[in-house]
Amino acid sequence: MGESRVPGPVGRGGDSPRTHDGTLVRGVSSAPGPVQGPATASTEDRLDALDPLALLEHLQTASSVAELERIIVALLGPQCFSAGVITGVAWDLVGSIVDLLDLVRMFVLADLHDLAGSSLGGWQLDPLTAPRLLFAELAQLFFADQLRKAAEERNALIAELANALEDPAATFEGMAEGVVESFQRDWEQFELHMASDTLSGRFHAGMIFGKLLVAVLAILTGVAGAVRGAAKLASKLPRLMQHAKKLELERRPAPQQTPTSGGTPRQISPAPEAPDPDVDRPDPRRKPTPPPRRKYDDLQPMDRQFVGEETGSVWGTKVKYLDDVEREQYRLHVRDGKLYDADGNLFDTSKAKSHFGGEGNAIFVMDETGAIYASKVHSPGKFHHSSFLSGEPVAGAGELVVENGVLASVSRRSGHYRPTAKQNQQVVDELVEQGVDMNGVDVSAGF
């Protein structure tokens, strides 16, 4: 593992514009973004109107990942560190993502702090660049203390994680060798992206950071049984330990969204409190929480007949294989028992159609962590079940029929994977776990 990087500016090249220490956002960009889609009209309207109070209040009350993602895109653009963090977090912790919203909000405020201190010179501009920068300056004007504290907390978390992952085998005594190696690889990638000095590099760095953050928090939450040396960990990772405790204490059903307008006092949430140095020892009765990596072991490989399809050697056309960023745009989320797309819209397959495929359904796969990806486009030779995970094995695959977010049927109909009934049951179990009512849902077989 390379030398740990002290949190600092992301633009250190000779030609890069000056940025402030701790800066993780250098500017704003309209480049195609990993966080899905444009902001909602209402959010953009608020940005256009430069109403920092309303938008920050919206940031405070956002009660879903999708909502928070839209606010991030409106405030900072799609390629920022916090957008990456939220993607990375969602990647590894499907069921409990709501519990981490406060933490993610802190990263957004920290990015705003950075943006307010950045320069526009030489950066890619778009129509939203000026309002975004002006908005950040206004936010800084009104909430300088909160933004500064958020940036300090973020930088401290990065430094602490760097310290922890400098030698993960020593930090987390007793951890499986494979997990240690995974941490090392991820942290090396994080440092590479941080040093890449590119827009997408910051997003990817944030994504890896979010993934590692959740993994480490999960270990700390179940530290009594997961690793040895709890007292040593508490002293070495006080902030992370504090957040792990907070995460567990706040684990609860998703909060109801509160109105963002009205007569309520306008203020934004402060950055998470600095950690209590007197960290409690973990409760030995607590069951260990495994790292949220693999949830399902029964995986189905792609049919060998389709190997190489992304090159054009199978269909004549090249099948699209999604990368990590693109994949998130197809992720389904469950809220109040209903399915939502990555934009936060109710998922609906009624208008799905493919001339050489089916109609009225979406193709989907579930990965080993239980994340479900779906597409209403199923274009033979161009986009298949194999597109989501780039031909990698799946824990489930098939077709969904969904009407206004309500699941009507789920099948294991996939020629690429031909999942077993047991794998289809994994999908059903995951949907139930996420809160989908399967009563009346048609669970059918494949072809």
Add this chain to the structure above:
Amino acid sequence: MNINFLRIPLHKLLYLERVDDFSGFSADDLQGLRNEYEPAELRGIVEAVTWATQNPDHDFASMLPDLRHTNAEIYRYLCALEVSLRDI
């Protein structure tokens, strides 16, 4: 001619219960195909389908897993398809 393109129209058979229910694409369907595929890709598909109609003994059924139709049924489907694709 790249026979691999033939897998694209064959894919539709996975969703077609009875081959005889298919009588070709409508004008709207053809427009939809133009939106879905690049001109070069459509040319590849048409060439492959045309070739298929001239080679009824080719083992079409083995070109995709899960095709449940007989080779004769698949051939009939491809012939109907070929006629409608002439206007694309």
